[in-house]
Amino acid sequence: MHIPDGFLSPQTYLPAYALAAGGWAYAARELRRRVDETLLPRLAVLTALAFVLMAVMLPLPGGTSVHASGIGILAVVFGPWLTFAVVSLVLLLQALLLGAGGVTVLPVNALAMGLGGSVAACLGYRLLAPRWERAGLFAAGWLAAVVPAALIAVVLGLQPAIAHTIDGQPLFFPFGLAVTLPAVLVPHVVLGLGEGLLTVLVVSFLRRR
Amino acid sequence: MRILLALPAALLAGTLHAHGLSHSAQPGSAVIVELRYADGSPFSYESAEVYRPAETVPFLVGRTDANGRLAFVPDRSGDWRVRAFSEDGHGGDFTVAAAPDGRASAPSAGLGTLGGLAVGLAVIFGIFGIWSVFVWRRS
Numbered sequence: 001m002h003i004p005d006g007f008l009s010p011q012t013y014l015p016a017y018a019l020a021a022g023g024w025a026y027a028a029r030e031l032r033r034r035v036d037e038t039l040l041p042r043l044a045v046l047t048a049l050a051f052v053l054m055a056v057m058l059p060l061p062g063g064t065s066v067h068a069s070g071i072g073i074l075a076v077v078f079g080p081w082l083t084f085a086v087v088s089l090v091l092l093l094q095a096l097l098l099g100a101g102g103v104t105v106l107p108v109n110a111l112a113m114g115l116g117g118s119v120a121a122c123l124g125y126r127l128l129a130p131r132w133e134r135a136g137l138f139a140a141g142w143l144a145a146v147v148p149a150a151l152i153a154v155v156l157g158l159q160p161a162i163a164h165t166i167d168g169q170p171l172f173f174p175f176g177l178a179v180t181l182p183a184v185l186v187p188h189v190v191l192g193l194g195e196g197l198l199t200v201l202v203v204s205f206l207r208r209r
Numbered sequence: 210m211r212i213l214l215a216l217p218a219a220l221l222a223g224t225l226h227a228h229g230l231s232h233s234a235q236p237g238s239a240v241i242v243e244l245r246y247a248d249g250s251p252f253s254y255e256s257a258e259v260y261r262p263a264e265t266v267p268f269l270v271g272r273t274d275a276n277g278r279l280a281f282v283p284d285r286s287g288d289w290r291v292r293a294f295s296e297d298g299h300g301g302d303f304t305v306a307a308a309p310d311g312r313a314s315a316p317s318a319g320l321g322t323l324g325g326l327a328v329g330l331a332v333i334f335g336i337f338g339i340w341s342v343f344v345w346r347r348s
Binding site for chain 2: 001003004005006007035036037040041043044047048051052055057058059064065089090093094097098099100152153156173174175179180183184187
């Protein structure tokens with residue numbers, strides 16, 4: 001799901017850096033407010049889980065590959081702002097150590113996955129969990145996979161319109177929305193089923209502890 | 210009369226010849242770039258572009274082959290830019306140092322997946338571990 005470096009125009013990632021910087025500042029304040037001896041070990045373990053999950057690529061029929069993220073789990077357990085903070089850390093480590101994603105595109109990936117995914121996951125969970133806890137957890141995981149994919153597909157698909165030569169040749173990612181939306185969304189709708197199941201299993205396990 | 214007949218025939222022959230396409234198989238050195246997903250599966254049949262050093266017009270536009278490979282024959286030395294895209298947002302944008310004799314060196318592959326995972330986990334637990342010590346002392 002990570003957008004690699006070189007796919008997005010500066011007109012996209014520079015405003016995204018400004019937006020994400022505000023989000024990181026708010027998330028840091030939220031972290032300082034909530035931090036205690038019990039929060040940090042749990043946050044460390046689930047951040048590590050997200051880092052590993054994002055590094056394990058699962059091949060899908062048709063020649064593409066996807067990965068789980070653990071964002072649904074983080075969002076349900078810690079809320080969207082702490083999730084945004086730790087997912088940003090995970091994405092930075094992935095860019096620097098594994099070559100997945102990139103430094104210029106970091107704010108776009110972080111906003112789409114860490115904030116968009118976790119806000120959607122929290123909303124889905126809060127809507128369904130009061131009546132059926134497991135359905136709420138499943139929805140959180142599914143939305144945490146599908147909503148970031150939709151946001152990333154839109155950002156990628158807008159690149160030919162945002163940055164192109166005088167004769168219309170795209171300077172960065174070359175495919176438009178009609179191509180990116182189905183190509184990115186369909187695999188993640190399927191992946192979301194696994195992410196939803198993983199969220200149910202992990203959060204249920206944590207609550208029994 | 211013969212000249213009048215020969216002139217259009219010569220012109221026609223020239224025109225027909227212009228539609229021909231000569232081909233030759235040259236032994237030589239190409240740079241082969243292999244693209245793979247993180248799980249090792251080939252980045253097959255995807256769009257790819259190659260740019261000469263410091264140029265913005267593509268030197269080669271095409272697709273990777275079934276094995277995720279792309280070959281080009283550099284005609285000058287320098288950092289050749291390679292871009293590859295799939296419709297679902299996978300791909301890369303990187304440079305390969307290449308020379309006309311086929312010598313090439315890609316940027317270092319770095320730590321590898323397992324090494325990167327180990328270092329990343331160490332950094333995560335290190336950050337939260339040190340932070341926990343500070344929080345524990347403060348409380």
